[in-house]
Amino acid sequence: MLRLWPFVRPVRARLLGAASVAVVASSMGLVMPLVLKWIVDGPVADRDSAGVWLGAGVLLAVGAGEAVLFGLRRWLVARPLAGVEAAMRSALYRHVQRLPVGFHDRWSTGQLLSRGTGDLQLLRMFLAFGLTFLVVNTATIAIGLGILLTQDWTLGLILTAPVLPLIWLCAVFEARYTRAARSVQDQTGDLTTVVEESILGIRVIKGFGRHRSQARAFQALSGRLAAMEIEKARLLAGIWLVILALPELFLGGALILGVIQVADGALTAGTLVAFMTTAMALRWPVETIGFLLALCNEAATATDRFFEVMDTPAPPELNAPGGGADEAEGGEGLRFENVTFRYPDAPPGSPPVLDGLDLHVRPGETLALVGGTGSGKTTLLSLVPRLYEVTGGRITLDGTDIAGLTREEVRRRVAVAFEEPTLFSATVRENVLMGADTPPDGAAPDDESLRRALRISQADGFVGALPQGALTQVGEQGLSLSGGQRQRLALARAVVGRPRFLVLDDPLSALDVHTEARVEAALREVLAGTTALVVAHRPSTVQLADRVALLSGGRVAALGTHAELLAGSEEYRYLMTGRREGVSAR
Numbered sequence: 001m002l003r004l005w006p007f008v009r010p011v012r013a014r015l016l017g018a019a020s021v022a023v024v025a026s027s028m029g030l031v032m033p034l035v036l037k038w039i040v041d042g043p044v045a046d047r048d049s050a051g052v053w054l055g056a057g058v059l060l061a062v063g064a065g066e067a068v069l070f071g072l073r074r075w076l077v078a079r080p081l082a083g084v085e086a087a088m089r090s091a092l093y094r095h096v097q098r099l100p101v102g103f104h105d106r107w108s109t110g111q112l113l114s115r116g117t118g119d120l121q122l123l124r125m126f127l128a129f130g131l132t133f134l135v136v137n138t139a140t141i142a143i144g145l146g147i148l149l150t151q152d153w154t155l156g157l158i159l160t161a162p163v164l165p166l167i168w169l170c171a172v173f174e175a176r177y178t179r180a181a182r183s184v185q186d187q188t189g190d191l192t193t194v195v196e197e198s199i200l201g202i203r204v205i206k207g208f209g210r211h212r213s214q215a216r217a218f219q220a221l222s223g224r225l226a227a228m229e230i231e232k233a234r235l236l237a238g239i240w241l242v243i244l245a246l247p248e249l250f251l252g253g254a255l256i257l258g259v260i261q262v263a264d265g266a267l268t269a270g271t272l273v274a275f276m277t278t279a280m281a282l283r284w285p286v287e288t289i290g291f292l293l294a295l296c297n298e299a300a301t302a303t304d305r306f307f308e309v310m311d312t313p314a315p316p317e318l319n320a321p322g323g324g325a326d327e328a329e330g331g332e333g334l335r336f337e338n339v340t341f342r343y344p345d346a347p348p349g350s351p352p353v354l355d356g357l358d359l360h361v362r363p364g365e366t367l368a369l370v371g372g373t374g375s376g377k378t379t380l381l382s383l384v385p386r387l388y389e390v391t392g393g394r395i396t397l398d399g400t401d402i403a404g405l406t407r408e409e410v411r412r413r414v415a416v417a418f419e420e421p422t423l424f425s426a427t428v429r430e431n432v433l434m435g436a437d438t439p440p441d442g443a444a445p446d447d448e449s450l451r452r453a454l455r456i457s458q459a460d461g462f463v464g465a466l467p468q469g470a471l472t473q474v475g476e477q478g479l480s481l482s483g484g485q486r487q488r489l490a491l492a493r494a495v496v497g498r499p500r501f502l503v504l505d506d507p508l509s510a511l512d513v514h515t516e517a518r519v520e521a522a523l524r525e526v527l528a529g530t531t532a533l534v535v536a537h538r539p540s541t542v543q544l545a546d547r548v549a550l551l552s553g554g555r556v557a558a559l560g561t562h563a564e565l566l567a568g569s570e571e572y573r574y575l576m577t578g579r580r581e582g583v584s585a586r
């Protein structure tokens with residue numbers, strides 16, 4: 001938990017102030033028994049009613065002072081710690097955004113969500129309350145035991161006796177509770193994933209009438225979580241029982257001994273009252289130790305879970321300072337040289353997806369990539385904007401190795417549109433302009449580029465018919481669009497920045513043939529000046545391209561025009577026409 005220091009550092013003065021105020025407030029609670037002793041042995045014994053009133057007034061003042069100080073403690077930490085939580089959440093979000101796609105392949109959304117919400121809330125609670133009171137209660141117990149020992153050392157020793165066994169029991173409890181807390185927090189993440197997936201996949205669940213079995217599966221998972229929570233509660237109840245009962249037994253023993261001493265005249269009644277009230281005042285700090293230890297454990301687990309994500313190394317922002325720029329303007333196009341790629345989480349021994357692949361897309365050329373399902377087309381495309389890093393070989397943009405360019409530079413030159421179009425909860429305009437360079441502060445938003453991009457992707461018609469045109473909110477919290485409409489907006493996003501390189505993964509798969517033909521006609525205008533690599537499944541999409549590459553066995557198995565490949569490659573013919581015998585290319 002010491003690793004939280006960089007986040008806590010900015011508020012250290014406030015935290016220290018709050019802890020000091022709380023120690024003073026708690027100690028004021030311990031002054032009360034001393035005032036009581038004075039009242040019993042003094043004014044009560046002397047039947048001095050004015051003295052009793054005075055004593056009562058002092059008690060009231062001490063109580064009010066304690067309340068004000070506890071309020072001050074809360075005021076001191078509430079706002080700064082909300083800031084600490086926000087800063088940690090931002091750091092986590094920033095890091096998750098920077099982590100490579102390979103990380104997101106491995107991690108479930110629910111685990112990331114629960115770490116960014118529940119775990120951080122727990123940490124704030126611990127810092128605001130748990131940490132302070134661990135310090136305050138320890139100090140209060142130490143001061144209280146000191147007072148008890150000075151009032152009557154024999155009775156004091158009896159009350160101090162259970163301290164050592166309690167410490168040992170707490171250590172045993174902590175080890176067990178940590179395991180349970182970790183399991184509960186991990187299972188909460190898994191449950192979040194199930195909720196997220198079933199909401200995203202609600203159409204499939206309903207379509208296959210699986211809502212009952214899905215609900216049963218969810219119930220089983222949440223039942224396991226509940227059982228773990230009960231296990232946690234059982235552990236907490238056990239330690240609480242011991243923490244409550246053991247001191248209570250010794251307190252009873254001290255009371256019997258004290259009464260005997262008072263009867264023998266060895267102790268004043270006031271001292272016994274003060275002793276017992278001090279001991280009672282220590283009950284709350286002792287009782288809460290169990291709860292605080294539990295909170296401390298959960299916070300430690302939350303810290304571990306937070307740093308598990310934060311410790312995953314993100315790729316450096318800059319690989320080669322100064323490498324970049326448009327030094328080879330109008331250069332060599334896009335070149336794959338002996339590219340090999342294997343997914344980081346691929347089963348050991350499995351062949352690489354791409355194996356020594358060579359391909360050259362000439363400047364201004366549009367090259368269609370065709371291949372059987374699972375042949376690695378999407379994988380090859382993902383390597384160009386460096387969503388994954390090549391395992392071997394290199395990829396060059398206009399002669400510059402992309403490994404030597406900053407990711408920012410690569411992504412400025414290369415625009416992408418994937419088959420699964422993702423729209424964010426924002427306006428159409430914001431979704432599309434994500435693909436353009438961010439204008440410098442204060443610059444006018446580029447409406448002309450937006451109109452052009454919407455026209456090329458044939459989206460201007462339906463966007464114009466939306467309730468607020470391009471300013472209509474779409475995405476999860478907005479208007480639902482059809483698959484083809486979403487695909488066209490994703491295509492608009494890819495072309496809006498007039499990129500030099502365009503990488504499209506079957507961008508027209510959801511369109512009807514007429515719309516596809518119109519998009520293709522408009523796309524030709526963009527593709528004329530752009531070097532493009534386009535995954536194609538249908539002959540109509542292939543028509544867009546100058547040449548076609550057939551991907552098979554992790555390499556380019558054939559390269560040529562559509563007609564050449566139809567005539568010369570059986571596999572290509574089969575993919576495009578479903579027939580193996582020769583066909584005449586039209």
Ligand SMILES: Nc1ncnc2c1ncn2[C@@H]1O[C@H](COP(=O)(O)OP(=O)(O)OP(=O)(O)O)[C@@H](O)[C@H]1O
Pocket residue numbers: 105343345346353371372373374375376377378379380
């Ligand atoms: N994130 C991943 N981790 C591990 N293996 C993956 C990952 N993504 C894809 N693969 C594997 O890599 C191979 C190539 O997948 P890819 O998606 O590139 O094929 P594709 O040619 O685009 O297929 P399709 O035409 O069906 O979209 C497949 O065997 C697939 O199982």
